[in-house]
Amino acid sequence: MQTDLEIAKQASLKPLSEVADQLGLTPDDYDYYGSPYVAKLRLDVLDRLQGRPAAKYIDISAMTPTPLGEGKSTTTVGLGQAMKHINKRALVTLRQPSMGPTFGIKGGAAGGGYAQVVPMDVFNLHLTGDIHAVAAANNLLAAMIDNKLMRGNPLNIDPDTITWRRVVDMNDRVLRQIVIGLGGKENGIPRETGFDIAVASEVMAILALSTSLQDLRERLGRIVIGYTHDREPVTADQIGAAGAMTVLMQEALRPTLMQTLENTPVLVHAGPFANIAHGNSSILADMIGSRCADYLITESGFGADIGAEKFFNIKCRYSGLKPDAAVLVVTIRALKLHSGNYRVRPGRPIPPEMLEENLADVEAGAVNMVRHIQTMRKHGVTPVVAINRFEADTDAEIALVKRIAEENGAYGAVEARHFAEGGVGAVELAEMVVAACDEESEFRFLYDLDQPLTTKIETIAREVYGAADVSYEPLAESQLKRYERSGFGHLPICMAKTHLSLSHDPSLKGAPSGFTLPIREVRASVGAGFIYPIVGSMSTMPGLAAHPAAEQIDIDENGEIVGLF
Structure with a gap:
């Protein structure tokens, strides 16, 4: 064929x-x-x-x-x-x-x-070029956050609470965990951060869930990038980035x-x-x-x-x-x-x-x-x-x-x-x-939004994945408490989990049960409108295989693309 x-x-x-x-x-x-x-x-x-x-x-x-x-x-x-x-x-x-x-x-x-x-x-x-627009808007916000830190930190942002990461639309594992701001004062404040793949950006989720240009603008403004030293959320609107991000995302x-x-x-x-x-x-x-x-x-x-x-x-x-x-x-x-x-x-x-x-x-x-x-x-x-x-x-x-x-x-x-x-x-x-x-639909949601975040997470884990229990790393526990305290507890849940198993472990096939689902970290995608638990060792930046498909893709003597599937 x-x-x-x-x-x-x-x-x-x-x-x-x-x-x-x-x-x-x-x-x-x-x-x-x-x-x-x-x-x-x-x-x-x-x-x-x-x-x-x-x-x-x-x-x-x-x-x-x-x-x-x-x-x-x-x-x-x-x-x-x-x-x-x-x-x-x-x-x-x-x-x-x-x-x-x-x-x-x-x-x-x-x-x-x-x-x-x-x-x-x-x-x-x-x-x-929609994904490139997402990356540009995402990275504009990242640049403006670090600019605020370097310019005297007028918003009193606690750098250790910043969850906003840069993105690129490529599988590039070496960017998963990096240190930025090295090389002196003019290069910014050193801190540990990383890259996600562009489609995992909250900006992409906002694009998918917006219902109008005005809704897009409001959601981008509500993005929470971290917290102040007084434990108050800091938004993209406070950074001053949301308007320009909307302009980048308009098309x-x-x-x-x-x-x-x-x-x-x-x-x-x-x-x-x-x-x-x-x-x-x-x-x-x-x-x-x-x-x-x-x-x-x-x-x-x-x-x-x-x-x-x-x-x-x-x-x-x-x-x-x-x-x-x-x-x-x-x-x-x-x-x-x-x-x-x-x-x-x-x-x-x-x-x-x-x-x-x-x-x-x-x-x-x-x-x-x-x-x-x-x-x-x-x-x-x-x-x-x-x-x-x-x-x-x-x-x-x-x-x-x-x-x-x-x-x-x-x-x-x-x-x-x-x-x-x-x-x-x-x-x-x-x-x-x-x-x-033609049959009558009886569609319903799996959980109610007014339930605590942990109840919603555990409902998905038990009812969909087959887990017996859920465990939370100390970081995840503190993040969930912070989000509840900040008024984000009413949001639905968007789990980051391996696609190769119903559980957190890709090697567990079939319909596993009785396992404990580990939550390593939890992010708040407030602009998109969901809480984002990261399960087990799940990475938000994929890596390349030993022989990636890119090795086969080329242009022939007639200028035609070859090797693309």
């Missing part, structure tokens, strides 16, 4: 005006942005669309993935394409990919095979319009990484999209324990939108991995024995799928299980997964072949999702 890039280059793209026509948008509603196949929507379109009926709202999540991913973005795109084959108008909303994984090991986020967003090279490389607030290989409209907005960030596309894209189609299909990062949990308890709280249905993507290879009998390493071939039929291992690993089904049902959403079929999967294995899913509360389960066949390969999935949307 051809590579994703080769397939994408052969795409028959429609003029973006025709794609916009499908959404009822006019040329006055968007501006082309560096390519005839990429445009930024104008935000005033939302007012014009308010009278239209709302679309059915569908979230795509997954079981706990292998390090190689299980095709969740591909399924999201494939389902969007399949809707056209059953005469339904669909719109897909996706996150903009970070260049960290693009040049690292996982790859991009455009989907794959015959279920992709195109142009895929543009999609995966900078796109409209980034506009969702980007693109299309799939089969010309289904796509809105791309906000960043990825549900393990160390919010991990969902923007509220604005969904608010606009919900008035432009019959079915709005969005995607939450990684497994339902992190991406979908945050979609339900953070994104839906702030948007007011309620899901009508959900899809849980599973693969036979991931189910086998969760039997505990195999080991998969990033960048290395799947062990040959995982490609052989083994019903016992599929059944043993299915406990992971069942836990994710239960998580969705706890939020009042009954998922459709999409079995993303690979060539080595057998009919007996597929039948076993269907039976287990249906016996454990799924609305239904169906195999999907969109990677190899495009939209037509996901028609059965689309029909089942449409039927699920």
